[in-house]
Amino acid sequence: MQPSRDISRLIDIMAALRNPVGGCPWDLVQDFSTIRHYTIEEAYEVADAIERQDFADLREELGDLLLQPIYHAQMASEAGHFDIGDVIYAITDKLIRRHPHVFGALEANDADAAQSRWEAIKVEERAAKAARKGDGLPSVLDDVANTLPALARAEKLTRRAARVGFDWPDLAAVNAKVSEELSEVMDAAASGNEAATHEEIGDLLFAVANLARHAGVDAEAALRDANQKFTRRFYHVEARAREDGVAVEAAGLERLDGYWNEIRAADKTS
Template identity: 40%
Template structure:
């Protein structure tokens, strides 16, 4: 086993965590707002904080990343404090549970199993997870409430973990082209009504195959789409601001006029 490097700031880190626990206890006892909160009432705030952390990461703003990590740490301590009050568990139970899980799922570090690459580690992880949870399906651990794009990635990762996957990225791209051609032939007709239900299913197949290809070339499709969203917002705001400076109302401009500003926006970094 490889010994971890000595952490010279370990005492400071433990003291900081102890300080957070103390403040949480004081707030829960004395603050009218904190006293009212429940697991359910904090839930939506945690989701919001998670997305704020995601934004900070995408923007490569480490100061904001630090802030958002702190916010999420507070939420984890808050949940644990509430659960402790209910006699369910406390923060030590939660932390020991994740430590036990990490040790159990890394037998190549804490046991005698060999795993010399990332794929072997993932495969072991999924097999151990199945035994732990008693899931009847490899896909049983994928949360139903995940956004569809993220869920597609998780589904494909889990299937790959047990060997159900394409062998080469070229095969995946062939599938993308096949799905695209099918969709084009069926739903790009100039005449006649489109069967929306069938078109929706086929478009889903196309998206799923694109997510699969992104995974093969190590691109996070959620991050890729969000970067495009941010880029579009930036360019559209430029269009709004610059046209307003020129005394134009965006709602009354022609598409050709808007395209002029859009082309200028594309030249910005």
């Protein structure tokens, strides 16, 4: 078996790994549930390479991500559900159907028109899927995956609801809602009711995700950037403590805050 630029080679390799005769013992004991978290992890690693603009890593991570549908399709084929050809047919069919302005007679002269057509077709598809499953009338919230990161899912849920007019009128109104939810968090925390505090913090985070959407900000990406900023600044705090010969855990808040303010000030002037 030799590497190749042809995707059929990847399919053959995956089949060989899952072959009960001579296959890989680890691959043979995997199932959809055990592989699922790798699929999610690989998608995040692709996103990370894109954010770092590391195209050598991106090439590798895209390969790792590409393996995931091949892996799932191989297991599905073994169980008699579908194979990779069915997966490819389904996505090519969907792309052709959702782009009638490219593969049909309709026109879309700009990105907004193309997006509107795409969304209209998705509404039709959701209705057809609900009818096929006998679920009754479809919801605009159908197919917003439960497994999305919670912040990203909150933003997507509010975007879907906004399409039918269920939305705050402007950024100021959402900001007022955030302030209201923060006040309710403080009241719940002061009462000592942990369940209420849990619920109100959830409401606050949901409102902040809505605020991000109204501001045109990707809430998940913004929080990820904030995490990276905190990490970088805390590395500075630890390094400064070492320079001063002080253990971080013994330095005290005032000293640590001083180190933190150093890197904050440096950030603002850079």
